[in-house]
Amino acid sequence: MTDELDLLRQADPVPSGDGPWRDRPLTARAEHRLAALMSDSTPTAEPAHAPARTDRPRRPRRTRRLLIGATAASAAVVAALTLTFSGAGTAPAAASPTPLVVQRDAPAVPLDEVARQAEAYARAQHSAPRPHRGSHLQSWYLSMETGPDAAPPVTVPEERITSWNPDGSGSELVVATDPRHPGRPVINDADGEWRTVNDGKVLHHKTYPAGTRLDDPVTGDGTLPARPPADPDELRAYLATFYSDADTKTPSLLMALSSYLQEWTPGPRETAALARLLSRRTDLRPAGQVIDRLGRRGQAYAYRGTDSSDGSMDGTLQLIILDPETGQVLGMETTFTKDIPDFRIKSGDVLSYEAWMP
Template identity: 60%
Template sequence: MSDELELLRAADPVPSGEGPWRDRPLHARAERHLNRLLHSGRTRRARRRLVLRAEAAVLALGAALAFTFSGAGAAKAVAVPVALAPRAGTASVSLDELARRAEARARAAGAADGPHRGSHVQSWCLSMAAGPDAAPPVTAPEEHLTRWRADGSGSELVVATDPRHPGRPVIDDTGGNWRTVNDGEVLHRKSYPAGPAGGQRGLAARTPPPTDPEALREQLAALYGGAGARTPRLLSALSSLRQEWTPGPRETAAIVRVLADAEGLRPAGAVTDRLGRRGQAYVYDGPDGGMNATRQMVVLDPRTGQLMGSEVTFTRALPDLRVKAGQVLSYETWMP
């Protein structure tokens, strides 16, 4: 197993057989599609793989589905991901109360507890074509780790891995060509030198998130696509911000206060995320700007307000895209 994968897992290890996020088997028709996909000799037209975020995913009419083998030599496959399900009957923490908790934590933070550039995220996402001849949607579960230093140097690492099944092969989509890859295979790795020509990729990368909620809202609107207009755009903008920066306590307090002021974002109860962490789920199921067919969920740490993850699921079936109500469109799981 690669040293890179060990480094990623050491950041937040999770037992592979625990939790409600375990896979469910494909039905017979889906297995036939997958077998035909794996054993077909036809060359398919390459298509660009898209990283989906909340509203962008809706507008692109994508479907975030991933496939992984149940064992190195097994024939049966299983489909992921399963939608996160807030636990019925659990107490909900209002966003206003969580904002107060985050603000109290921010007041106790030290001078060194600021944001740092870079992120650590696990995601499942891809674009999907419609029509009877469209290939089934397949992509590898990916883990991204980016780290940057004050002198501008840094690194980016993308690894194909399913954290629930360490050591087992996963399926990868490389330019529309599907293949199995070993768990931990490096899909992308790049180092950047120190200096202005290093990892300085744009204004967003050079601009730390503000600690004032109103200033943060303005920055999200200016740098990440009109976040001030509607809640779906706000959630998409926060995802983009989180890909560039890991917030400290003060920035986290500003994020939670902005969410508390967002229209239509309601508490949905306690939830266990895909890394086995306990969180509080907040759901937006209003107009999404596309086909009004999705529900967006953000998961926050109930003690600190830290952004733990986000998920988009379909609220109704879209037969042209071969998706069902309740199916996951995309998700991201964030780590410190």
């Protein structure tokens, strides 16, 4: 399959300034020529863009519908699709990312070495910033349906920025965007109906007044969340408040880490503590160097779910990507390692991907 993909990329090269991401759909021109080749016919005049579908009937009510992220992982499916929906004037960005490619020719850095580098980096920051509540996250989460009239599953790309102040005031902004395809329409889930929206469309924007109290995962009450610790053992106990067995099971630890990073942006000392905590997990093994979906170079570490004790993560591969010099978590990816026909899952399909930015 790799050879065929390489041939297609050579037949439809992308502009050199179009970014470092590997997975892009064919252009309308290339799709037209590919269709002609497959039908063994001579290409006719090529359309300027893919026509919008106007005949899609409204689907009946679904039996069940799921929105899946790394913090709510369960059996699900995603196919690598490029879809055109009713109301879209141009072809939208690909619905699903392809799995990250580990560069086997680059040396893998042990987690213990990353932890040492992160600790040295934190010590060198004499006026190191403290962790602040809030985060900047780019995500691709699986959205799927089951039932006799279920639509094909797709992955919804979003960018989320949350910011909080010491007095409890803050804001949350969610935008439909996919940095792999700047300026292209983006697939969005509108109350169970797939549609495309313009790149950068605001999906949610809310501000909170001073004194806002949200449920704290640590204390369980309506107080401002406790600041995360900078000690590995204390951090392990802290993450266990997100998932009760995060202190003993790696898949739960990774899901708790996702929840933590959606709530907080850690400073260098907290980042070093996290790298040290991860280095103690013997079942989290170096996978190699990767280029993440935002074009950043990092080291990937893998956990493979292989038995029923992993629960819903059985049959998945979880990657966490770290900056080897600072220990910063760049991203997390979950893919399937086996087929699940009932959900149309294929081995290698991406369940979710999260990319964190400073």
